[in-house]
Amino acid sequence: MSLLSVSDLGISFGGVVAVDGIGFSVSPGEVFSIIGPNGAGKTTLFNLVTGIYRPQRGDVRLDGQSMIGQSPHLLVRRGMARTFQNLQIFFRMTTIENVMVGRHLTERSSFLADLLGLPGVARQNRLTREAAFALLERVGLAAYADVNAGSLPYGALKRLEIARALAAEPKVLLLDEPAAGCNAIETEAIDALIVEIARSGTAVVLIEHDMKLVMRISDRILVLAQGRRLAEGTPRAVRDDPAVIAAYLGDHGSREAGRARG
Amino acid sequence: MAEFLQLLFSGLTVGAVYALVALGFTLIYNASDVINFAQGDFVMIGGMATVFLAAAGLSLPLAAFIAILAAVAVGLLLHRLAIEPARGASPVALIMITIGASIFIKGVAQIVFDKQFHSLPAFTGSDPIALGGATILPQSLWVIGGAIVLFAALYLFLERTLLGKAVLATAANRLAARLVGINVKVILALAFGVSAAIGAIAGVLVTPITLTRYDIGTLFALKGFAAAMVGGMGHPLGAVVGGVLIGLMEALGAGYISSTYKDGVAFLAILLVLFFMPRGLFGGGSVERV
Amino acid sequence: MLKGALRSRWTTLAVLALVMAIVPLIAPSAFYLRVAALVWIFALAALGLTILMGYAGQVSLGHAGFLGVGAYGVAIGPAHLGLSPLLSLFLAAALSGVIAYLVGRPILRLKGYYLAIATLGFGLILALIFQSESAVTGGPDGMAVARLTVFGWRIAGAVQWYWVSAGVLLVGAWIALNVADSPSGRALRALHDSEVAAAGAGVDVAAKKLAAFVVAAVYAAIAGGLLACMNGLITPDAASFMHSVEFVAMVIIGGLGSVLGAVVGAAFLIVLPQALTSLQEYEQAVLGLLIMVFMIVLPAGIVPSLRNWLTERLP
Numbered sequence: 088m089s090l091l092s093v094s095d096l097g098i099s100f101g102g103v104v105a106v107d108g109i110g111f112s113v114s115p116g117e118v119f120s121i122i123g124p125n126g127a128g129k130t131t132l133f134n135l136v137t138g139i140y141r142p143q144r145g146d147v148r149l150d151g152q153s154m155i156g157q158s159p160h161l162l163v164r165r166g167m168a169r170t171f172q173n174l175q176i177f178f179r180m181t182t183i184e185n186v187m188v189g190r191h192l193t194e195r196s197s198f199l200a201d202l203l204g205l206p207g208v209a210r211q212n213r214l215t216r217e218a219a220f221a222l223l224e225r226v227g228l229a230a231y232a233d234v235n236a237g238s239l240p241y242g243a244l245k246r247l248e249i250a251r252a253l254a255a256e257p258k259v260l261l262l263d264e265p266a267a268g269c270n271a272i273e274t275e276a277i278d279a280l281i282v283e284i285a286r287s288g289t290a291v292v293l294i295e296h297d298m299k300l301v302m303r304i305s306d307r308i309l310v311l312a313q314g315r316r317l318a319e320g321t322p323r324a325v326r327d328d329p330a331v332i333a334a335y336l337g338d339h340g341s342r343e344a345g346r347a348r349g
Numbered sequence: 350m351a352e353f354l355q356l357l358f359s360g361l362t363v364g365a366v367y368a369l370v371a372l373g374f375t376l377i378y379n380a381s382d383v384i385n386f387a388q389g390d391f392v393m394i395g396g397m398a399t400v401f402l403a404a405a406g407l408s409l410p411l412a413a414f415i416a417i418l419a420a421v422a423v424g425l426l427l428h429r430l431a432i433e434p435a436r437g438a439s440p441v442a443l444i445m446i447t448i449g450a451s452i453f454i455k456g457v458a459q460i461v462f463d464k465q466f467h468s469l470p471a472f473t474g475s476d477p478i479a480l481g482g483a484t485i486l487p488q489s490l491w492v493i494g495g496a497i498v499l500f501a502a503l504y505l506f507l508e509r510t511l512l513g514k515a516v517l518a519t520a521a522n523r524l525a526a527r528l529v530g531i532n533v534k535v536i537l538a539l540a541f542g543v544s545a546a547i548g549a550i551a552g553v554l555v556t557p558i559t560l561t562r563y564d565i566g567t568l569f570a571l572k573g574f575a576a577a578m579v580g581g582m583g584h585p586l587g588a589v590v591g592g593v594l595i596g597l598m599e600a601l602g603a604g605y606i607s608s609t610y611k612d613g614v615a616f617l618a619i620l621l622v623l624f625f626m627p628r629g630l631f632g633g634g635s636v637e638r639v
Numbered sequence: 640m641l642k643g644a645l646r647s648r649w650t651t652l653a654v655l656a657l658v659m660a661i662v663p664l665i666a667p668s669a670f671y672l673r674v675a676a677l678v679w680i681f682a683l684a685a686l687g688l689t690i691l692m693g694y695a696g697q698v699s700l701g702h703a704g705f706l707g708v709g710a711y712g713v714a715i716g717p718a719h720l721g722l723s724p725l726l727s728l729f730l731a732a733a734l735s736g737v738i739a740y741l742v743g744r745p746i747l748r749l750k751g752y753y754l755a756i757a758t759l760g761f762g763l764i765l766a767l768i769f770q771s772e773s774a775v776t777g778g779p780d781g782m783a784v785a786r787l788t789v790f791g792w793r794i795a796g797a798v799q800w801y802w803v804s805a806g807v808l809l810v811g812a813w814i815a816l817n818v819a820d821s822p823s824g825r826a827l828r829a830l831h832d833s834e835v836a837a838a839g840a841g842v843d844v845a846a847k848k849l850a851a852f853v854v855a856a857v858y859a860a861i862a863g864g865l866l867a868c869m870n871g872l873i874t875p876d877a878a879s880f881m882h883s884v885e886f887v888a889m890v891i892i893g894g895l896g897s898v899l900g901a902v903v904g905a906a907f908l909i910v911l912p913q914a915l916t917s918l919q920e921y922e923q924a925v926l927g928l929l930i931m932v933f934m935i936v937l938p939a940g941i942v943p944s945l946r947n948w949l950t951e952r953l954p
Contacts, residue, residue, distance in 0.1 A: 139835070160838040168839065175836035177829045188829040192841035194822040198850050201824065204817035211822060255841060384752050435935045440752045441698045445891065446934045448884055453927025460920055567880065571763070574756065609771040616767070619760035623753055624745050 090115050090290050091259045096145035105131040107314040113290045120301045121294050123311035129294045137169045138162045166258035170248040183232040186219035189254025226250040242273030262293040302347040351482035356604040362489040364596020365496035369551040370573025371588035373544035379520035380540035386447040389570030390454040391545045394420040395552025396561030400467040417549040424545025458563040471557040492554045575615040578622045581629025648816035659805040669797035679804035680865050682905035683811045685889040687858025693896030695851040696831030698755040701762020702886045707878025708735040709860030710867035717785040724787045728864040732857050739856030747848045762883050770875040781874030784867040800869045815898050892933045894940025
């Protein structure tokens with residue numbers, strides 16, 4: 088039984104077809120990667136799935152329920168969380184506060200109680216902070232907890248976004264280029280993190296350009312080109328797919344992919 | 350019918366001034382993304398400086414000319430001392446800076462000039478001209494005519510001269526303009542200077558009709574801004590159309606509905622445009638990339 | 640540890656209370672207490688803006704309009720409706736909140752300078768109404784306001800007003816500090832930095848913005864009511880654009896997002912003209928200059944800059 092099921096999604100912007108009839112499904116604990124050249128429609132697809140754009144056709148179902156038309160802040164209530172290609176960190180807040188915001192849905196406190204500083208608020212703050220700290224430990228950022236997020240290195244910020252997304256205890260985690268701009272060491276850390284997240288039962292959908300990363304950790308891969316599905320399958324199958332090789336990887340890329348898989 | 354025509358004439362007159370203020374807004378906004386709240390104060394400087402210079406003995410044309418130069422100088426100083434140093438600040442910070450500049454200019458004006466209302470003699474006499482059952486002041490024709498000449502001049506400048514095209518290029522994409530060798534700082538200064546001149550000329554033209562005082566700038570700025578919003582922020586033609594529309598709505602509203610809430614027309618227009626048509630009449634659309 | 644104290648809400652309240660206790664001891668005459676009372680009242684209004692602009696990042700150039708609602712509310716209630724001034728104050732504050740709720744829904748969909756201009760337009764319309772509906776509001780000359788009585792005690796005189804306004808400000812500051820360190824406060828600060836990410840984390844961005852807008856309006860209305868009762872008079876320029884600009888200048892100069900900053904900013908902009916009474920005609924020029932200089936040179940504001948400077952020098 089698939090957790091996230093996307094069918095026949097389509098959208099155009101002013102006559103340009105960005106996404107054309109894409110469908111896929113993801114099961115719990117699976118790492119599903121979406122790759123493709125720039126402009127293939129990957130981030131648009133993400134934005135469609137996460138409610139930032141409204142699709143002109145198609146459906147997105149989480150646990151069998153349609154998510155179309157839901158505003159983004161309600162989607163996370165259903166169990167879907169995401170990170171962003173252009174970091175959307177809360178730069179004026181500390182590292183741990185960033186993750187604490189991610190706990191928003193689990194927090195029991197009314198605006199009135201917050202205004203009056205009722206005792207429940209202090210307790211809620213403590214609970215949220217503890218949960219956030221545990222998440223920071225999970226992604227390896229505990230040492231930065233009370234540091235201003237703006238002073239963190241780039242790779243750390245990428246992991247912070249993941250921690251914030253995890254804070255909502257999602258069933259599906261969508262990562263938009265989690266390793267973009269990261270060096271080899273940072274990429275490895277993210278690599279390990281994603282595998283650990285999947286192992287804990289969360290479904291992970293990610294967009295990536297780093298072929299080594301993708302081939303190494305994915306259970307299945309979807310290849311997009313010009314808004315359409317080019318190929319889908321296991322890393323090995325995709326790597327050997329002639330259409331994919333021609334359009335995206337090229338012979339060199341295919342050899343690289345082969346080496347990554349060993 | 351005669352009443353309608355009368356209101357139409359006064360609406361066109363004041364609308365022409367709003368259009369000029371809006372045009373100034375648009376020019377600066379296009380070149381620098383700054384909403385210049387001090388725009389209305391250029392109108393004030395044009396009128397007040399002419400009055401005081403003429404009172405000091407200069408002939409009217411000379412006084413007006415120097416007044417316009419003074420406004421241009423203020424515009425250039427505004428750019429150099431307040432806008433340039435704050436480059437990179439948030440849009441709201443920039444608005445606050447121009448608001449501060451406007452308050453500063455008003456503050457200086459009340460010291461350099463005074464706090465009274467002043468007028469200028471009409472250019473060609475003040476005997477109303479009969480037209481279609483209504484009357485129109487000769488000065489109104491000066492205002493409308495002057496505005497049309499300025500629109501045409503600005504249009505020709507932007508579309509037909511190299512410097513004008515440089516302004517358009519800077520408006521479209523500042524970085525690209527810089528990369529092709531356009532000195533953006535000079536262009537921005539030019540935008541401020543030209544806007545100031547336009548505002549000041551409008552001030553000189555309209556003072557014989559509406560009088561002038563050290564603080565009239567704010568209301569002109571707000572209405573000019575409303576006009577620019579109605580037309581579509583950044584579209585010169587929109588600024589003109591918006592100005593005329595606001596002027597007409599104001600006059601007709603004052604005549605047929607209520608004259609106490611005359612100023613409210615522009616304020617209401619701002620809200621309505623922002624709620625229902627934020628791009629204005631001529632504005633295009635844009636997509637936010639996440 | 641000292642660094643922590645610098646940020647704790649109790650420190651802020653203690654500092655504020657301390658200053659409030661000291662001022663009457665060093666004030667040479669009742670006049671100074673009156674000025675101080677004005678500072679507390681305007682600081683209260685500025686505090687509302689701190690929550691809206693400082694925490695949530697939503698600009699309002701029409702804040703004085705809500706001050707006007709509160710001020711005219713306490714004037715009109717007793718004069719035209721026969722209500723007690725205290726009841727009128729509460730009703731006016733509630734009305735302000737309701738107006739903010741209704742207007743806020745469409746207005747807060749706008750961002751950046753569009754929002755600034757929309758709030759500006761709205762504030763102007765309110766000011767225009769106060770100025771034009773002479774039968775109800777007394778027109779451009781304003782109207783007299785009945786004195787405030789609380790459970791039989793008629794508040795009059797500089798000393799009494801000093802303590803009343805100080806007390807109300809302290810409560811207002813306590814509330815603002817509570818919000819800052821709470822789930823709602825984090826949600827507001829988050830949407831300030833990235834609405835998209837805040838929504839992605841489950842924050843109902845529209846609802847939170849609206850809540851901040853309503854709270855700010857209520858703060859302004861209460862301040863307006865107190866101002867009107869203290870002065871015994873209210874005129875339409877309490878709700879003017881210039882006043883709205885001054886409030887924004889207060890929170891920016893004092894320090895956006897800082898409770899103490901709102902108070903410092905209010906003190907700055909109220910005491911300065913008093914100090915310049917001999918140079919009264921320079922008042923506007925100085926105000927304009929101050930706004931420009933602060934926005935260009937010290938955009939963070941006085942209190943945060945001071946706090947950063949101190950924390951850098953402490954162990």
